Amino acid sequence: MIQLYNVSKRYSRDSVAVNDLSLKIDKGEFVYVTGASGAGKTTFLRMLYVAERPTRGQILVDGQNITRIRSHHIPYLRRKIGVVFQDFKLLQSRSVYENVAFALEAQGKKRFEVSKKVYQALKEVGLEHRLQRKPQELSGGEQQRIAIARALVVDPLILLADEPSGNLDQGVTLEIMELFKRANARGTTVLLATHDYSLHQRFPRRVITLDEGKLVGDQRPMDPFGPES
């Protein structure tokens, strides 16, 4: 699903965010991307949805080489990718319904299809009763669930989450992780950037570790479907 060949991203001569990164992530995998702050996790994810372009190397997503993808093709690539951020990135002036519907409307989906799918997505994250609320009226955990609903409502092939639990307490983090696991179980490839080591101890999955932009570890759990998962 995702292949990187000798990918580097330099912002300047002295600032290297990702350094000669090569890896392969299969369809339906659940992968943690870990490392200290500044290790290159966010840049790595941003390159996958072409918010950044690599300085060197090749990136393939779903068989498409996105290294030099033309600007007008980027929206169509992004429709295959759901992205969840630490700061949620919700439209505060819009209702919960509108925030989730936005992703479908952007893809030109018909109105009846939008309302049906939005309701399903919000039900999936347990917020179907908050349709008309504004995000600021909700807790951090609920806001993150809206963001996840927005990412999942388009049935993405890949779900990228950049420190999704960074602003949330332990209880809410576990709820969020359940949502990611359920999406993964439906076949979505999940990449979760985090520096919270307790997460992959609790939910063991493949762990890619970055340090100063370099791949320094790629561990696969012995039994990903073990009792803890």
Added chain:
Amino acid sequence: MLEAVRYFFLRALRNMRQWPFLCSAAILTMAVSLATIATFFLIVVNIEQLAARWTQEIQVIAYVQTPPSPQELPELIKKMQQLDGVDQVAYVSPSEAMERFGERLGNDAVLLQGVRSDLLPASFELALHSEFRSQQGIEKIIAQLESLIPVDDLRYGQTWLERFNNFISMLRFVGAFLGGFLLFATLFIVANTIRLTLYARRDELEIMALVGATMRFIKIPFMLEGAIQGFIGGLLSLMFLSLSFSLIISRGLHAFWLTPLDFDLLFLTASQQLVLVLAGVVLGVLGSLSSLRRFVRI
């Protein structure tokens, strides 16, 4: 297609409702800018109209040494009337000239007693078509006239006409310069106001790009919003202009002239009013487009 149009239109309206302050700021900026330009346009148009009135008095007086014989006169007048740019021709015989002079002298006309009645030269007074009431136009007529009859002297207010021409040229230059400057300032202010409104909504633009919205999907509602704001701004400027025209400008200008003007001040014609409103729409769309280019990065 229809559903897409409906969706974009509703989104533009919803955006305006959600950001009433920003929306009002953009509308008011456009209204004030358009009203300023239109006011300036009206001032220039009215001064030109006034100036055109002054040129109505312009005529060419050709003095001839030997008065034409009564037999030649009708033919001569007919030929003069056929000249390019000549509207009417009046012949003033030496005795008529003396009579006019006497009238002008009033009580002092007695001074003319004993003076020969053919002392003053005969003349032809040529009224001109409006497009020939200029230095160049008059020169053309004079050239034709001189080939028709030997002219002793010519009077057409040369100095006045020269000054008038200079005044009109300056008016046009200042008008074009200030008008251009105003237009540039308007574009700058409107584009920056819209840019500020978009800056406040940059998160929305970023999220749209993130969820796979195409450029078209992102831009169309904002451009529609700009068009609606421009349309309302154009209408507001028109209302403001017609109100201020009837209340302030016309009264103020009549008072300024001290004596009542012998013509009605011009207001924008129906087509000019339409152009003003359409200019608002174009301004709104272009303002949005130029700002979007800066903020929307896919």
